[in-house]
Amino acid sequence: MVSVLQNVAVDCADAYGLALFWSGVTGRPLDPDSAPGDRETRVLLAEGPALYFNQVPEPKRDKNRLHLCLRPDTSRDQEVERLLALGATFLADHRDPDGTGWAVLADPEGNEFCVLRSASERAAAHP
Template sequence: MGTVVENVAIDCADAYGLARFWGAVVGRDVEGEAGDREVRVGMAEGPALYFNQVPEGKAGKNRLHLCLRPDTSRDEEVERLLALGASFLADRRNPDGTGWAVLADPEGNEFCVLRSQSERAAAN
C-alpha cells in the first residue's frame, strides 16, 4: 500500500503572480486567473505545484524546497531564472563542477538549481 503525492503546496501572498513565475520556470500553463486565491501549475510528470494565498508572510528558511535539474547547463539555467525574477542567494558550486546554486522565487522561497544530466555524465 502507499499513497500518491498530488501536489506540492506553496503558501504565498499572490497565488497567481507566483504561479506565473513558476509556470515560466517549468514551461507549463497556469490554471487560474489574476486575483484567484488558489492557482495550480500542472506538471508533465509528478505532482502539480499548488499556490495557496495566505495572509501571513514567509518567515525563516524553507523546511522543504524544490531542486531543479535543467535541460541546459546549470549556469545557463541560473541566468534564465534570474531574468525571470529569481534572486541569487548562495553559491554551492564547487571547482570540480559538482554542487548547486541556491536561488529564491519572487516571494523569497528558496530552491536549488542542480547540474544537468549531460553535465553529470560528462564528469564521469
C-alpha cells in the first residue's frame, strides 16, 4: 500500500489572490469554482498534485521548511524577470559565473521558491 500526493498546500492570508499569482507563474488555471474571497482554492496543474491555497489567520513568520523549485521552459534569468513582474520578490542569488546555480524568490506573501536553470541550459552545459 502507498499514499498518493493529492496537493501541495500553502497557508496564506489571501487564498484567491495568492492562487492568482501562482496561476500566472505556472500558466495553469484556477479551479473553476474559485472566486475572490474564497478561503480555499486550487491551481490545477497539468500533471501531478494541485497547488492548494488555504486561508489562515496567522502570518508567515520564518523561513519555509519546504519550498517549490521551478524549472522554466525559457532561460532561468528570463523567468526570474517574468516572475518579478508578476509580483515576486528577489531574496537571494545563488547563480554562478559558469551559469550553474539558482535564484531564490518569494511570492507576494513571502513564501520562498527557487528558479533553476532550464533543461536546455543544463543540456548546453553538458553536451
